Amino acid sequence: MNDMTAPALAIDTAATAIDPQQKFCADDWDASRFDVQHWLGRAAWRTLKDTNYGISPGVGVTHRAVHEDKLVNQIYKLDIATFLTAERISYTGIAKLMQHAPDEASQIFLATQVVDESRHYEVFCQRLAQFGVSPEQRDQLMEDMTTKELRAFYDLICEQVDKGDFAAAMMAHNIVLEGMAYPVYRYESAYWSVFDPSLTQLIRGAFADEVHHVRFGEAIISRYTRLGDESRNRMIKLAHEFHQLMTAVFESSIAHYIHLYQLVTDQYMDEVGDIEIFQGRKMRDVSEKDQAYILMEQIQQEHATRMQRIGL
Numbered sequence: 001m002n003d004m005t006a007p008a009l010a011i012d013t014a015a016t017a018i019d020p021q022q023k024f025c026a027d028d029w030d031a032s033r034f035d036v037q038h039w040l041g042r043a044a045w046r047t048l049k050d051t052n053y054g055i056s057p058g059v060g061v062t063h064r065a066v067h068e069d070k071l072v073n074q075i076y077k078l079d080i081a082t083f084l085t086a087e088r089i090s091y092t093g094i095a096k097l098m099q100h101a102p103d104e105a106s107q108i109f110l111a112t113q114v115v116d117e118s119r120h121y122e123v124f125c126q127r128l129a130q131f132g133v134s135p136e137q138r139d140q141l142m143e144d145m146t147t148k149e150l151r152a153f154y155d156l157i158c159e160q161v162d163k164g165d166f167a168a169a170m171m172a173h174n175i176v177l178e179g180m181a182y183p184v185y186r187y188e189s190a191y192w193s194v195f196d197p198s199l200t201q202l203i204r205g206a207f208a209d210e211v212h213h214v215r216f217g218e219a220i221i222s223r224y225t226r227l228g229d230e231s232r233n234r235m236i237k238l239a240h241e242f243h244q245l246m247t248a249v250f251e252s253s254i255a256h257y258i259h260l261y262q263l264v265t266d267q268y269m270d271e272v273g274d275i276e277i278f279q280g281r282k283m284r285d286v287s288e289k290d291q292a293y294i295l296m297e298q299i300q301q302e303h304a305t306r307m308q309r310i311g312l
Helices: 036-047 064-068 070-100 104-130 135-145 148-162 166-191 197-225 229-267 288-309
Strands: 276-278
Touching (some): 036 104, 064 070, 070 104, 070 197, 070 229, 104 135, 104 197, 148 166, 148 229, 166 276, 166 288, 197 229, 197 288, 276 288
């Protein structure tokens, strides 16, 4: 190449100045909120700074009951195993979904989500290992906690990914599954705050990521619901099907959990009674029945609000 042709290949940055956030084509949503740089600032440098497997030094001492009381110990392990079932569905499903993403910005975000979900899976596995649970025992716990209702729920999520239906899979993963976690994660992080502050920190760290994933899901699905009646009706039908399964999962799993939690709470009421299990309501003042009712109501409200927000 001679000197006369070289300048023709140079880019005049002054003449072609663009918004620095427009490195990808992201249509009508702000890709800079979901790129790797944002992920580094949000997670690696902020929520995970100075932690080891998601736990800060000196976060708090684990209550002796978690180690010594067989009921508390078993509920603790089953609880983490349930988190793990959802995280495994998430990181395997989102990894497959990357190839079906419609644009670069979505692919990049999904790459960061895979890291998030994989990290959640790892830290919960690590916590079980610290309590002497082998990988084989962990897998068995996960199998034991997967009810037929939860299996049907997970199967419908996986079906959307396997079909390569990006919009439907986003609805399944980032709107329904992760949106459903909001009230449950708030409850769980409060419940374990006295028994094991470390587990509470892990749950809150995962929750912070899920909120970010849901925001992306809302941005993406809102685009599809504006495309026209056919796309919107498909999303409405799928959302209704997931809502029915979501309710069945709660009734078969979470309500049973709360009964077990209550057995522990009654035994340790002097220590856990002042936990604000729901906003403005302490553990000692909320019956087992009311806890189940409030949680279900919150899940339904979160779902309805999210459906309205994305135009469904």
